Amino acid sequence: MHATAAVRDPVMGATAEWRRGWHLVGLTALGITCAPTTLPVYSIGVFVAPFQQTFGWGRGEIQTAILFSTGLGVVCAPLAGWMVRRFGVRMTILPGLCGLAASLALASAMTGALWQLYAVYALMSLLGAGAGAVGWTSLLAERFFQARGLALGLGLSGTGLCAVLMPQIASQAMASWGWRSAYLALAAFILLCVFPLCLALLPRREDNGLTHSTQSGEVVPGQSLHAATRSRRFWLLGASTACIYLAIGGIIPNLVPALADKGMSGGDISSVLAAFGIAIVAGRIGIGALVDRYWAPGVAACALVPASCACLVLDESSAVLFSIMAAAMLGAAAGMELDVLGFLTARYFGLKDFARIYARAYIFVAAAAGTAPLAFGHVYDLSRSYHLPFVISAVLLAAGAVGLLSLGRYPDHQQCNDRR
CATH class of the missing domain: 1.20.1250.20 (MFS general substrate transporter like domains)
Known part of the structure; x- marks a missing residue:
């Protein structure tokens, strides 16, 4: 089939x-x-x-x-x-x-x-x-x-x-x-x-x-690229994705030096990174299974809100256990975003022009992931501290959660196909 x-x-x-x-x-x-x-x-x-x-x-x-x-x-x-x-x-x-x-x-x-x-x-x-x-x-x-x-x-x-x-x-x-x-x-x-x-x-x-x-002449359900990119949902999805990737993309290359600045040993830092890496895979698979059963923006928000709090924990605490828990929360959020973006693109815009619509949405990922490390490094150079980058990340992740929750119900492309 x-x-x-x-x-x-x-x-x-x-x-x-x-x-x-x-x-x-x-x-x-x-x-x-x-x-x-x-x-x-x-x-x-x-x-x-x-x-x-x-x-x-x-x-x-x-x-x-x-x-x-x-x-x-x-x-x-x-x-x-x-x-x-x-x-x-x-x-x-x-x-x-x-x-x-x-x-x-x-x-x-x-x-x-x-x-x-x-x-x-x-x-x-x-x-x-x-x-x-x-x-x-x-x-x-x-x-x-x-x-x-x-x-x-x-x-x-x-x-x-x-x-x-x-x-x-x-x-x-x-x-x-x-x-x-x-x-x-x-x-x-x-x-x-x-x-x-x-x-x-x-x-x-x-x-x-x-x-x-x-x-064979059958109509594939979904929107055209033109209709999708003119819709509020597309730009809301893109902006939310950019917020999430700015936060995650800024934290990943700066996590090791931030932990080292707190006086954490190399072994402890390795434990934190291991928790982060394991959570990426677990988050990607676990959240992927959940969005098949439940409303995907709600599932994503349930991962992003703890990740937002985790940024504040990493900023305030130097305890290894808290850092490991916070890294795991961030890893789950980092793991889910790319596949959730593909899932949401398919559910909200259909498969009629999926590749090109997803590619346009991916521009937000590329722009955010490409600029985040340099931007966060610049903020650190100005403040000589990772306090502000972690706070900014917390705000960005929370904003991403709010944006995804604003996407609303899934449309029925089978009934409204090509109505636009």
């Missing part, structure tokens, strides 16, 4: 959806490890020390590369959405994987000019755009209805896998052959492991449920 059939016939159970698409969820989790917004972020830390020793670059200069790989999502997300609409998910993801691998291989040839670092990380975003969250989210949203939240949660939990796997691959290669080989090892992992699986398992365009439905 095709994806649109699942939308037209919600009686079809989640079990049937999983039987048809479980392998695509697993493939998504693996594919997300090679997304241009995850692989560069989680692997760059391995390269900081050798870059400092080899080229004399400062930490801030090296970390700025992430602004290019993540921030360019403002341009690359709509490009990926257009590609999914025009060519289908398969012919969007496969070239994206090749482009990202080529960019990583090119990074191994850097000679010491800082612009080269920024250029190759920009290329990771541009050439790897098709392998990003837009394509993978579209793949699952088109094939799951009853279990869409859990499917997205499990699939996008590949970010946690990336955080574990990519630094290990890079570190092992670097220890044996140097930093240049680390980039080549990451490229080889994409081309030799991920690409063949995607080549074998990604559905061809004629197997895409939405495409089939359109070709």
